[in-house]
Amino acid sequence: MTDTSADLVILGGGSGGYACAFRAAELGLSVVLVEKDKLGGTCLHRGCIPTKALLHAAEVADAAREGDKFGVKSSLEGIDMPGVNSYKDGVISGLYKGLQGLVKANKVTLVEGAGTFQGPNTVVVDGNRYIGKNVVLATGSYARSLPGLEISGRVITSDQALNLDWIPEKVVVLGGGVIGVEFASVWSSFGADVTIVEALPRLVPAEDEWASKQLERAFRKRGIKFKTGVKFTGATQNDAGVSVSLENGDVLEADLLLVAVGRGPNTAGHGYEESGVRMERGFVITDERLRTNLPGVYAVGDIVPGLQLAHRGFQQGIFVAEDIAGQNPRVIDEAGIPRVTYCNPEVASVGLTEAAAKEKYGSATTYLYSLAGNGKSQILKTSGGVKLVKAPDGPVVGVTLVGERVGELIGEAQLIYNWEAFPEDVAPLIHAHPTQTEALGEAFLALAGKPLHVHG
Numbered sequence: 001m002t003d004t005s006a007d008l009v010i011l012g013g014g015s016g017g018y019a020c021a022f023r024a025a026e027l028g029l030s031v032v033l034v035e036k037d038k039l040g041g042t043c044l045h046r047g048c049i050p051t052k053a054l055l056h057a058a059e060v061a062d063a064a065r066e067g068d069k070f071g072v073k074s075s076l077e078g079i080d081m082p083g084v085n086s087y088k089d090g091v092i093s094g095l096y097k098g099l100q101g102l103v104k105a106n107k108v109t110l111v112e113g114a115g116t117f118q119g120p121n122t123v124v125v126d127g128n129r130y131i132g133k134n135v136v137l138a139t140g141s142y143a144r145s146l147p148g149l150e151i152s153g154r155v156i157t158s159d160q161a162l163n164l165d166w167i168p169e170k171v172v173v174l175g176g177g178v179i180g181v182e183f184a185s186v187w188s189s190f191g192a193d194v195t196i197v198e199a200l201p202r203l204v205p206a207e208d209e210w211a212s213k214q215l216e217r218a219f220r221k222r223g224i225k226f227k228t229g230v231k232f233t234g235a236t237q238n239d240a241g242v243s244v245s246l247e248n249g250d251v252l253e254a255d256l257l258l259v260a261v262g263r264g265p266n267t268a269g270h271g272y273e274e275s276g277v278r279m280e281r282g283f284v285i286t287d288e289r290l291r292t293n294l295p296g297v298y299a300v301g302d303i304v305p306g307l308q309l310a311h312r313g314f315q316q317g318i319f320v321a322e323d324i325a326g327q328n329p330r331v332i333d334e335a336g337i338p339r340v341t342y343c344n345p346e347v348a349s350v351g352l353t354e355a356a357a358k359e360k361y362g363s364a365t366t367y368l369y370s371l372a373g374n375g376k377s378q379i380l381k382t383s384g385g386v387k388l389v390k391a392p393d394g395p396v397v398g399v400t401l402v403g404e405r406v407g408e409l410i411g412e413a414q415l416i417y418n419w420e421a422f423p424e425d426v427a428p429l430i431h432a433h434p435t436q437t438e439a440l441g442e443a444f445l446a447l448a449g450k451p452l453h454v455h456g
């Protein structure tokens with residue numbers, strides 16, 4: 001048993017934890033990073049990166065299948081799942097190596113093992129104590145299920161779905177949020193018959209209602225079925241398949257049931273509650289500077305209530321490192337965090353939905369620009385649009401985009417939101433032709449009272 005002291009001890013080496021470690025090391029702090037599994041956490045090994053690799057393989061499959069739309073003779077011979085998985089795993093292992101290199105380059109002490117927090121400032125790993133002037137809790141999240149729904153066999157979560165070496169013929173996806181619609185999109189492109197079940201009235205219910213309608217229309221065209229506003233009541237499985245029962249009496253037969261009903265905070269059994277960390281419904285409660293109720297103890301990432309996104313974790317980690325180093329960083333505006341759902345078509349947004357803006361400001365001006373007027377989108381044969389939401393006599397407070405590849409446009413949209421730009425600020429800025437960024441530019445031109453490629 002040894003004692004090691006450091007400026008900062010971080011429990012959990014996922015997006016939030018490692019970003020905090022690297023920034024703190026850059027700022028000259030000594031850092032111990034404790035990770036029980038693989039550095040990189042959910043995002044790299046079980047989340048963002050593998051899902052986006054599958055979605056890219058799905059896009060390639062669609063391109064092969066639909067070549068004739070562009071006058072190219074091609075057909076989809078089939079999907080080689082081991083081949084897809086080796087492509088996906090190759091991406092992960094390359095990034096994983098890079099991350100391990102960054103730990104060394106930043107001189108972060110990586111401790112491999114499961115840590116337990118012992119207040120006020122210690123993490124214990126295999127009997128050894130790591131004592132920090134400050135401690136950051138960053139243990140991430142896990143895939144939730146519903147009461148009575150056991151994850152086993154044909155009932156899986158994203159963890160198992162990412163490593164399947166076969167494609168289901170029929171699959172039911174429970175949950176029409178981000179993870180659910182992304183897997184639905186992949187499996188549909190790979191040839192599966194997909195049905196999504198969502199208890200709320202629409203797919204991607206956290207997005208602007210307009211985006212949900214656009215996505216639902218596109219999914220209908222793609223043959224992806226969905227049942228919204230209906231609750232799941234139970235599932236039974238045997239060697240042949242799984243039967244999924246719904247509240248309205250429907251029974252859906254499938255090879256697999258993907259449970260994508262959200263993620264819970266991974267906070268039990270790590271000593272948080274025992275050490276007096278204030279928690280609610282399993283989440284660690286912090287103030288806006290990510291400080292828990294215990295002095296010198298911070299929390300970042302999915303264990304803090306709010307958007308469960310990797311780049312939120314990165315930013316929170318950086319924020320905490322800078323705060324500890326006395327740099328007084330600016331508090332993170334949760335609404336300014338861009339959100340992208342990478343199904344086909346993509347849904348991307350930043351800031352407020354129309355409904356949220358109306359609630360906040362009493363009223364809001366909106367403008368919709370259809371991708372039908374955007375040259376590049378027509379070349380790609382994608383439909384969708386841009387929706388802007390503007391505060392009364394104020395800046396643009398919300399941008400929502402739907403269409404193939406529009407996730408890449410969120411970079412500009414988040415600058416507009418976070419810099420509190422008025423339509424008149426953006427309208428004179430020039431967008432390259434023909435790109436999809438022009439759709440954003442055109443929407444701003446129109447909102448500034450000088451529409452260009454707009455009918456009626």
Ligand SMILES: Cc1cc2nc3c(=O)[nH]c(=O)nc-3n(C[C@H](O)[C@H](O)[C@H](O)COP(=O)(O)OP(=O)(O)OC[C@H]3O[C@@H](n4cnc5c(N)ncnc54)[C@H](O)[C@@H]3O)c2cc1C
Pocket residue numbers: 011012013014015016017034035036037038039040041042043044046047048049051052113114115116138139140141158179266270300301302303308309310311312313342
């Ligand atoms: C299928 C899927 C797709 C996703 N896609 C996206 C996306 O496209 N974009 C996006 O922004 N986000 C996406 N996310 C969310 C993103 O992965 C998470 O928001 C992000 O990983 C959270 O980072 P974190 O640091 O809070 O936690 P994690 O990444 O979960 O890391 C926590 C780490 O702590 C370790 N740990 C836990 N307990 C202990 C302990 N006691 N001792 C030591 N180590 C411990 C774990 O092993 C883990 O490595 C996706 C998630 C899933 C599941």
